[in-house]
Amino acid sequence: MPKFVDPAHRREVIADAVFDIVLSHGFSRVSLRAIAEETGLAIGSIRHYFTTAEGIVRFALETLVERVSSRLEERLEALLPALESGTLSSDEAKARTADFLAELLPLDGVRRRESVVWLAFEEEARTQPDLADVFETSVRGTRALMARTLENMDRRGVLRADLDLELEADSLAALIDGLTLRSTLHPDVLTPDRAKVVLSAHLEGLRG
Amino acid sequence: MPKFVDPAHRREVIADAVFDIVLSHGFSRVSLRAIAEETGLAIGSIRHYFTTAEGIVRFALETLVERVSSRLEERLEALLPALESGTLSSDEAKARTADFLAELLPLDGVRRRESVVWLAFEEEARTQPDLADVFETSVRGTRALMARTLENMDRRGVLRADLDLELEADSLAALIDGLTLRSTLHPDVLTPDRAKVVLSAHLEGLRG
DNA sequence: TCTTTTATAGCACACTCCTGCTACATCGTG
DNA sequence: CACGATGTAGCAGGAGTGTGCTATAAAAGA
Numbered sequence: 001m002p003k004f005v006d007p008a009h010r011r012e013v014i015a016d017a018v019f020d021i022v023l024s025h026g027f028s029r030v031s032l033r034a035i036a037e038e039t040g041l042a043i044g045s046i047r048h049y050f051t052t053a054e055g056i057v058r059f060a061l062e063t064l065v066e067r068v069s070s071r072l073e074e075r076l077e078a079l080l081p082a083l084e085s086g087t088l089s090s091d092e093a094k095a096r097t098a099d100f101l102a103e104l105l106p107l108d109g110v111r112r113r114e115s116v117v118w119l120a121f122e123e124e125a126r127t128q129p130d131l132a133d134v135f136e137t138s139v140r141g142t143r144a145l146m147a148r149t150l151e152n153m154d155r156r157g158v159l160r161a162d163l164d165l166e167l168e169a170d171s172l173a174a175l176i177d178g179l180t181l182r183s184t185l186h187p188d189v190l191t192p193d194r195a196k197v198v199l200s201a202h203l204e205g206l207r208g
Numbered sequence: 209m210p211k212f213v214d215p216a217h218r219r220e221v222i223a224d225a226v227f228d229i230v231l232s233h234g235f236s237r238v239s240l241r242a243i244a245e246e247t248g249l250a251i252g253s254i255r256h257y258f259t260t261a262e263g264i265v266r267f268a269l270e271t272l273v274e275r276v277s278s279r280l281e282e283r284l285e286a287l288l289p290a291l292e293s294g295t296l297s298s299d300e301a302k303a304r305t306a307d308f309l310a311e312l313l314p315l316d317g318v319r320r321r322e323s324v325v326w327l328a329f330e331e332e333a334r335t336q337p338d339l340a341d342v343f344e345t346s347v348r349g350t351r352a353l354m355a356r357t358l359e360n361m362d363r364r365g366v367l368r369a370d371l372d373l374e375l376e377a378d379s380l381a382a383l384i385d386g387l388t389l390r391s392t393l394h395p396d397v398l399t400p401d402r403a404k405v406v407l408s409a410h411l412e413g414l415r416g
Numbered sequence: 417t418c419t420t421t422t423a424t425a426g427c428a429c430a431c432t433c434c435t436g437c438t439a440c441a442t443c444g445t446g
Numbered sequence: 447c448a449c450g451a452t453g454t455a456g457c458a459g460g461a462g463t464g465t466g467c468t469a470t471a472a473a474a475g476a
Contacts, residue, residue: 007452026335028236031433043434044455053434116334123331126324126393127234139394164409170398171383171406178386185334186347190378198379201372205413213423239463251464252425261464 010049011059013039018060019117027120030057054130061121061134068114069141075103076145083152090158094207097149098200104142104176105199106184107192115184146172153206160208168206175202218257219267221247226268227325235328238265262338269329269342276322277349283311284353291360298366302415305357306408312350312384313407314392315400323392354380361414368416376414383410 017038021030032053036043050056079100083093106112125131147169153159179195225246229238240261244251258264287308291301314320333339355377361367387403 024335026332029335032435033433042455045453047435048453051435120331120334122393123328124234126328127232127237135394136396139390139397143397167406167409170402171410174386174390174398174403174406175379175383176386177389178382178384181385181389182347182382185330186343188344189347189351190382194378195382198375198382201375202379215422240465241463250425253423255465256423256425259465 007049012063014041014046014049014056015060015063018056019064019113022117022120023113027124032056057124058130061125061131064114064117064121065134065138068118069138072103072145075100080152083156093156094158094203097153098196098203101149101172101176101203102196102199105180105192105195107196112184112192115180119181119184142176143169143173146170146176150206158208159206163206172202175199215257220271222249222254222257222264223268223271226264227272227321230325230328231321235332240264265332266338269333269339272322272325272329273342273346276326277346280311280353283308288360291364301364302366302411305361306404306411309354309357309380309384309411310404310407313388313400313403315404320392320400323388327389327392350384351377351381354378354384358414366416367414371414380410383407 014035017035018030020038021034025034032043032046035041035046035056039046046056050059079096082088082096088096103111106115121131122135125135147165150159150163150165150168150172154163154165159165176199179190179199182190183192183195222243225243226238228246229242233242240251240254243249243254243264247254254264258267287304290296290304296304311319314323329339330343333343355373358367358371358373358376358380362371362373367373384407387398387406390398391400391403
């Protein structure tokens, strides 16, 4: 067996196996044996990259957060220049902003998968302090992102004048979380597409 | 040892033990042994009331749903006559409606406990079809409750005329779910009191 | 008093789990 | 060639799990 293996890639493969298991069987079914079966590796091999089972979960969560937040930042960096340039019509700018926030909704397979796993880890982190701090920063981050987005809209003068931006930030963050929760865990009751319509309508309601 | 034991009460005690364990250590720590320690009963005694471990979890969920929904109905039956009577001012009626919907937020110890356990079961139900159907009806129920509440407000003429009530029902349901999620799992980021303020403001925004 | 029902209690078995070790193969390097 | 580093593999132990089964205690009815 070869020696030239990229350890970072191996860890990612293992993290993906964790995601698959969480997705199809739930967090409680994640075990070294399940990961071994999922990846085709032997338990001993996995333990070569992670000394403890706890470490695997921890790493998987960090991987998840990193993927989501980096994709979000990517979209943000594509959005901001377009908005600042001033070449967009008001309607276009609003639609772009809505699309950006909709990035957090489970609108395709990738995001649905991430949403499911995210929720599973979020619940798990409640009683596992080791994981909790990762979410702490993340949840505050989305809250801050909402505030920034609203401030940006406000500077462009597209918001009603009577709005409490801090309040609207909490509201928007909660709405998106709720839309994600419902369309992820109960897609029959609220389809992801419907969730996006609701989000767009909410933003529309903030317009001045 | 006596024979006169109320079996229904025993089952409730066991269900409460399940809630306590979920609350303090997470769903994965629920086991016959843990329940036995929590209740002071022997495993054999518990198994006298529940043949299977799965059945305990199932019963606990049904107990939870029953408690929450019955308390909600209770409040609804107290609210409706007051609204229909027409003796309330518009502001009072709005405040009462907001209070009613806020019943779903973790504003006191009891509701916080229920919210935490609810979320834990909701996540668990995703991969456990046995539990899923219980939520199916429940989630549709809250959605329907939002629609009913909005229709009621609309009949009283306190809503803006341009609203899509079905859309607002989805929006309201998602907002409440999101507020509950955040103020339950991340109370440092969104306090329950703040969640109620956000909810009230949202309802205020629907006013015509 | 004898029998039946209800309740409590716990043993034993077959699982699954993580982890400390050890064994072995492969490759790069001295 | 030989040696150390890297990767793969798996055994064995101790802990934890649900469940079938049996044993015993107490109350109720004959």
